[in-house]
Amino acid sequence: QKQEWAKLVNEQTTTKDSHHVELAANIGTPKDLEGVIDNGAEGIGLYRTEFLYMGRTELPTEEEQFVAYKEVVERMEGKPVVIRTLDIGGDKELPYLDLPKEMNPFLGFRAIRLCLEEQDIFRTQLRALLRASAFGNLKIMFPMIATLDEFRQAKAILLEEKDKLVADGISVSDEIEIGMMVEIPSTAVAADLFAKEVDFFSIGTNDLIQYTMAADRMNEQVSYLYQPYHPAILRLVKMVIDAAHKEGKWAGMCGEMAGDEIAIPLLLGLGLDEFSMSATSILPARSQLLKLSKEELETFAKDMLYLDTADEVEQRVREAFLK
Ligand code: PEP
Numbered sequence: 046q047k048q049e050w051a052k053l054v055n056e057q058t059t060t061k062d063s064h065h066v067e068l069a070a071n072i073g074t075p076k077d078l079e080g081v082i083d084n085g086a087e088g089i090g091l092y093r094t095e096f097l098y099m100g101r102t103e104l105p106t107e108e109e110q111f112v113a114y115k116e117v118v119e120r121m122e123g124k125p126v127v128i129r130t131l132d133i134g135g136d137k138e139l140p141y142l143d144l145p146k147e148m149n150p151f152l153g154f155r156a157i158r159l160c161l162e163e164q165d166i167f168r169t170q171l172r173a174l175l176r177a178s179a180f181g182n183l184k185i186m187f188p189m190i191a192t193l194d195e196f197r198q199a200k201a202i203l204l205e206e207k208d209k210l211v212a213d214g215i216s217v218s219d220e221i222e223i224g225m226m227v228e229i230p231s232t233a234v235a236a237d238l239f240a241k242e243v244d245f246f247s248i249g250t251n252d253l254i255q256y257t258m259a260a261d262r263m264n265e266q267v268s269y270l271y272q273p274y275h276p277a278i279l280r281l282v283k284m285v286i287d288a289a290h291k292e293g294k295w296a297g298m299c300g301e302m303a304g305d306e307i308a309i310p311l312l313l314g315l316g317l318d319e320f321s322m323s324a325t326s327i328l329p330a331r332s333q334l335l336k337l338s339k340e341e342l343e344t345f346a347k348d349m350l351y352l353d354t355a356d357e358v359e360q361r362v363r364e365a366f367l368k
C-alpha cells in the first residue's frame with residue numbers, strides 16, 4: 046500500500062468521473078513544509094499561526110512573522126496557501142498576554158474576538174501577511190467568526206493596513222482571497238449570508254462538532270458525543286457547501302474530518318472543493334478519492350442526511366466503500 050501511495054505524490058486528485066478536488070495540508074510552522082512537499086500536497090489549507098506566538102515570552106515582531114509567511118508561500122511555489130490569523134485562547138494560552146481566567150475558555154475571549162479588541166496585535170500580523178502576499182499565492186482566513194459584523198470589521202482592518210502599505214510603496218498582491226473558518230454553528234446555519242461577502246469558507250469541524258453537540262473536544266467523558274458523522278453535522282456541512290457554490294465561492298474543510306476515510310466519500314458527495322489534512326493523510330486520501338465517483342456519491346450522501354444516527358451512517362459507508 047505504501048508503494049501504491051508513493052506513486053501518487055505528483056498526481057492530481059481526480060475522481061473516477063474526472064472531478065478535481067484539492068488535497069491540501071495543515072501546518073503549524075514552516076518546518077512542516079518538508080512533509081507537505083514529500084506527500085504531494087496541492088496547497089496549504091490551514092497554516093495555524095498560533096505557534097509563532099507560543100513558547101516564548103513576548104509577541105513576535107512583524108518582521109519575524111513576515112519571514113515565516115514568506116518562506117511558506119515561496120516554498121509552495123504558487124500553490125495556494127491559506128494562512129489563518131491568530132487563534133489564541135480556548136485551549137491555547139499565551140502567558141505574556143496576561144488574559145483573565147475564564148469559566149468557559151472555549152466560549153470566551155479568543156481568536157478573532159481577541160484580535161478585534163487588541164488591534165495592535167492583529168494589525169501587526171496583517172501587515173506581515175500582506176507583505177508576504179507579494180511572494181506567492183497567499184489567502185487570509187479569520188478564525189472563530191460568529192457574526193457578519195465580525196467578518197466585516199476584520200476585513201475592513203485588513204484593507205486599511207493594505208492601503209497604508211501601498212501608500213508607503215510596499216508591494217502587496219491584489220489577488221488575496223479573504224475567507225473565514227466555519228466552526229461556530231451560527232455561521233453554518235446562516236452560511237448564505239456570509240457567502241455573499243467571503244471569498245471562501247473553510248469548515249473547522251474540530252470546533253464545529255464540539256459547539257454543535259455541546260461536547261468539549263478535550264473531555265474524555267463526553268467524547269461519545271463527538272460525532273463527525275452525525276446527520277446534524279453532515280447537514281451543516283451541506284448547508285455551507287451549497288451556500289458557497291450558490292455565490293460562486295469555494296468551500297474547504299480543515300478539521301480532522303477532512304482526512305477521515307469514512308467522511309471522505311460523504312464530503313465528496315456533498316461537493317466539498319478542498320480537503321485539508323495532516324500531511325501523512327494526503328496520499329491515502331488521494332488513493333481513496335481516485336477510486337470514487339462524485340456523481341454516484343451525490344445521492345448516497347444525501348441519503349445519509351436522513352439516517353437516525355452517526356453509527357448507521359458509518360456502517361453504510363463501510364459497507365459501500367471500505368470492504
Ligand atoms: C477546527 O476547529 O476544526 C480547526 C481546524 O481549528 P483548530 O483545530 O485549530 O481549532
Ligand code: MG
Binds near residue numbers: 228249251252
Ligand atoms: Mg478551530
